[in-house]
Amino acid sequence: MTESIAVGTDGSAAATAALEWAVDDAVRRGVSLRIVHAMDRWPHDLVEFPTPGRSGQLECFGEQVLTEAAKAAMERRPDVRVTTELIEGTPSDVLGGQAETAVELVVGNRGLGGFAGSLLGSVPVRLAGHVSGAVVVVRQGRAEVYGEVVVGVDGSAECDPALGFAFEQAALRGCGLRVVYAWQMPLHAFSPEAGGDIEEIRRAQRLVAEERLAGWQERFPTVEVVSEVTRARPVPTLLAASARADLLVVGSRGLGAVGSVLLGSVSREVLHHARGPVAVVRSTRSTGRGPRASSG
Ligand SMILES: Nc1ncnc2c1ncn2[C@@H]1O[C@H](COP(=O)(O)OP(=O)(O)O)[C@@H](O)[C@H]1O
Ligand SMILES: [Mg+2]
Structure with missing residues (x-):
């Protein structure tokens, strides 16, 4: 089987943004694009009491979504190789299954359902972190190119697959990589017996970050890395970057x-x-109950 990126679409605007991201990445990686639509019978019908004609309608809608997505993909990049899959099942089950044989899975942050103003649909919530490998979540309405990939690390082994993915993306794009390690003072450092020397902790944190980076930098020598080790809260720091x-x-x-x-x-x-x-990005070897499972 040739390598491919899987992208899920329900025909929504966010799914279209996901499709565009996936098309571009397929060309960057030189792999094909697999466009997937899940026909979800459940919200409409109980399997035992199907509404007459409903199944045909769902199939018709699915076919149409896939045809339009394939057309849009080829218009965007005529050199991309596209296949389509219409599969019955809930979107998260179907896409989770597709991710197992894909280089990465790409979805929109939301879809046709959900409520106005909803920031994240159930599909990305169910899949991100749950399936092995990378799940890329894309929002509509972003056209700028900044020439930088950002990766967040925290000194744990869990972020190694993320570092690998980020280096690979920076290398593919020929752009820079900003490694952000926002750390916070461990609580025990404030206890009187710790006598916490803040400079010492700072140095130790920087060392942890550098050790994590060294191996990847060797594998991707062309990638220019800026590393930002800061004592700050991770979420706002990552969002700003x-x-x-x-x-x-x-x-x-x-x-x-x-x-x-x-x-x-x-x-x-x-x-x-x-x-x-x-x-x-989740380790492809991880079972979700890895060695850190009990370490808090
Ligand atoms: N039936 C489907 N088939 C394939 N992909 C889907 C389907 N439904 C949703 N997706 C993918 O998941 C993304 C998020 O949709 P979802 O989680 O369903 O949000 P919402 O709750 O707003 O509908 C979509 O942009 C699309 O990429
Ligand atoms: Mg939906």
Whole structure:
């Protein structure tokens, strides 16, 4: 099977933005594009009591969405190879399955459902951090090119796949990479016995970040890296950096993740509030109950 990027579409404006992002990335990577529409019977029909003609209508709508998406993809980049898939099932199940055989999965931040002003639909919430590899969530209405990819790291091993993805994206785009490591004073540093030397902690944090970077920089020597190690809250720091970035990359969870949580709080917040595309990258080997599962 040739490598491909999977993109989910329900025909919405955000899904169209996702499609455009996916088309461009397929060309950058030299892989094909698989456009997927899930026919979700459930909200309309109980399988036992189908409304006559409903299934035909859903299929018709799905075919139309896919035809229009394929046309738009080829108009945008005539050199892209496109396939389409019409599959019955709930969108998150169908797309989760498709992600298993894709280089990455791309979806819009919202779709046809949801309510006005909703920032994130159920599909990205269910999939980001839950499926292995990268889930890229794209919003409509962003045309600027900034020439920078931003990645958020927190010194945990969980962010290694995110670093790898971010270096790869920067290399593919021929742009710079900003590595943002926003750290906060650990609570125990304030206890009287810790005698916390802030400069020492600062140096230690910088070292952690540099160690994480070294291996990737070796693999992608052409990528120019700016690393920003700052004592600040991660969410606002990442959101600010992403305002001037073509892509923000985060890991699925980090140091603060508790138990079996698959999407950490920083990644979740960033997904809700970022202005541009966000990639949530989870290790392909991770089971979600990795060695950090009990470390708080
Ligand atoms: N039926 C579907 N088939 C394929 N992809 C879908 C489908 N529904 C949603 N998606 C993908 O998920 C994104 C978010 O949609 P969703 O989570 O359903 O938001 P909303 O609640 O606003 O409808 C869409 O932009 C699209 O990329
Ligand atoms: Mg929907």
